[in-house]
Ligand code: HEM
Ligand code: HEM
């Protein structure tokens with residue numbers, strides 16, 4: 001993967017090379033994310049670990065920011081990768097795209113260094129502008145926000161102009177509309193208010209309308225592209241599914257936003273809106289799951305009937321990650337989300353480890369998986385090989401990472417259950433109730449298991465990087 | 481039959497919120513009904529068209 | 531024949547799904563914008579006059595009271611009508627020994643909210659239930675029995691009021707530990723600490739539709755002597 005830039009493959013597409021640059025930063029940030037998560041997890045068990053040196057708040061902030069940023073990098077990379085294929089023309093503004101890449105990467109580096117070394121500032125506007133904004137997931141200081149907006153505008157212009165110039169496939173049409181909404185939503189998180197209810201109201205516009213609306217549609221489009229590319233699925237069918245997914249995802253996800261407006265000072269009518277719309281959110285996730293497996297089975301069946309032996313799959317690891325995505329999205333977002341989406345349940349589970357369990361499985365299942373799949377497609381393209389099979393390392397990576405994250409999720413679900421029943425139901429919340437629940441042996445054991453499973457995840461990550469660096473090399477040499 | 485909303489501040493949506501799921505069922509219906517029209521419109525087009 | 535039928539089915543027509551997707555998305559967005567306007571009206575901060583009315587009627591008249599709520603006693607009580615606990619505005623009480631004018635209260639709350647972000651409170655605690663799960667929820671922290679008269683925090687910090695106990699703790703949290711998991715020293719100044727306490731008191735007066743539920747149980751349990759503070 002690292003050498004690919006020198007091999008000058010991709011049939012000369014600069015857009016795909018740019019995509020690889022984004023993928024490379026993404027994978028590094030993914031590693032940083034996991035390390036920070038491990039530090040934070042250890043602090044749950046040994047609170048003196050790095051106390052007043054590198055506190056939980058810092059580790060956690062970097063953990064979730066690295067998460068969001070690596071995913072955005074991988075998303076931008078994926079778009080640059082598929083753009084020339086879909087549009088049938090090269091991306092128009094590659095030079096500008098490269099410049100934007102370096103500006104963004106420099107900004108991310110500065111922001112992370114400031115997070116790590118300066119951490120907090122005085123209670124002044126300057127802190128929000130220069131150090132950190134203190135709002136979960138979108139902590140980036142205001143100067144960086146503005147920089148991000150500029151970079152995203154450049155990216156969007158590139159996509160839009162290429163779309164206008166080239167072929168307007170259904171996949172691209174969905175992407176172009178979706179990316180505009182995705183980018184625009186970021187603006188909702190860029191202001192300060194003294195009113196905490198107002199603050200949270202708009203904060204959720206960014207977080208929820210990203211992960212449960214615009215990002216999901218993005219994933220639908222990626223999966224559609226992946227299926228066409230990897231198993232030669234029929235475009236008309238894939239695109240019909242895509243529109244059905246858009247209908248159901250936006251139809252449930254936009255007003256499903258209400259499930260975050262139960263307790264933040266907003267009116268009671270949100271109970272009903274949030275409950276029923278978000279309860280329908282799992283439906284499209286089931287549909288996506290069925291769609292992926294169905295198409296795979298169908299294409300394999302057709303190949304068999306035509307007497308072509310072997311698998312229809314052109315990229316084993318990418319397909320494995322896309323199938324994991326279909327499962328993970330349904331489990332993490334659909335099932336774990338539904339668990340706590342009704343106000344009758346959420347009043348007890350709101351803000352407990354239960355939420356963290358859902359957050360992990362959903363982000364991993366719905367996004368990490370398919371973005372890793374796109375990286376494998378990238379590697380295949382970089383070496384220009386017809387068929388890429390999974391190696392032992394690919395299998396270890398997908399097994400250990402998935403097993404680790406599911407293990408963490410189960411542990412956190414148990415911890416959350418304990419917390420809900422003891423802290424919230426039995427003791428009625430509050431300072432004392434919180435710490436009583438945190439000290440319960442079953443809760444502590446769950447935290448231990450979470451940490452162990454975190455290490456498993458990290459070992460899987462090492463396999464993943466190793467695999468991405470080495471897979472396809474032999475085939476590329478053989479072909480040359 | 482119609483209750484005062486239980487909420488603090490009166491509002492249009494507060495009035496529609498009359499107990500078990502009235503508000504949300506109303507909104508779902510308003511969203512889905514026009515799809516029936518789209519359905520028949522498409523059917524007509526398919527018949528007339530190719 | 532089969533081909534003919536297939537063409538006639540609307541269910542497999544891309545154009546049907548595309549139009550439906552456009553309609554549903556567009557309409558959901560319009561509804562959300564409308565709901566947002568309605569909600570904005572309800573969660574804008576109330577006025578000083580609202581608060582006077584609330585104090586007379588012993589209830590909350592705006593969902594998010596104005597900054598001068600720091601001049602009033604705040605309680606969190608079961609409402610039969612709504613089926614959950616709601617904040618109740620009571621009589622006036624001094625805050626850091628004085629009554630704050632509208633302007634002063636607004637400035638203090640501003641400082642507090644800003645400090646809460648500058649110090650990254652949300653990456654250990656939850657505010658209104660959102661944030662991190664490493665430290666207690668702060669939504670109703672102001673009302674928590676641990677900080678009230680007779681509670682461990684006033685004794686530990688050698689103070690006589692909730693606000694003083696909180697302010698002193700915030701400036702030197704690791705000096706007043708309640709658990710092996712301590713809050714780190716974040717370099718919070720005396721002024722910033724006062725602002726933060728105002729922010730917490732204000733937050734406790736927001737009508738959160740009964741979250742956290744059963745909070746009063748904590749109060750009862752505390753009264754019977756159950757406490758975790760060592
Ligand atoms: C891929 C899609 C999704 C992702 C990445 C995701 C992620 C998250 C995350 C990270 C949080 C915690 C936010 C915080 O830090 O406060 C959260 C909260 C929540 N999610 Fe999701 N989610 C997804 C889909 C869903 C779905 C489909 C549902 C419902 C069916 C759902 C229901 C909820 C609810 C109710 C909460 C609030 C939890 C609380 O009250 O503490 N999510 N989600
Ligand atoms: C080495 C593996 C990992 C460890 C040890 C770990 C640990 C942690 C810890 C300790 C927290 C703070 C939870 C709290 O506030 O109580 C956290 C939050 C979070 N992590 Fe991880 N994590 C890991 C991997 C991941 C992965 C792979 C993802 C997603 C792809 C992820 C997504 C998140 C999210 C979204 C949150 C915020 C959750 C919320 O606010 O509800 N983490 N993680």
Ligand SMILES: [Fe+2]
Pocket residue numbers: 208212256257259260
């Ligand atoms: Fe959500």
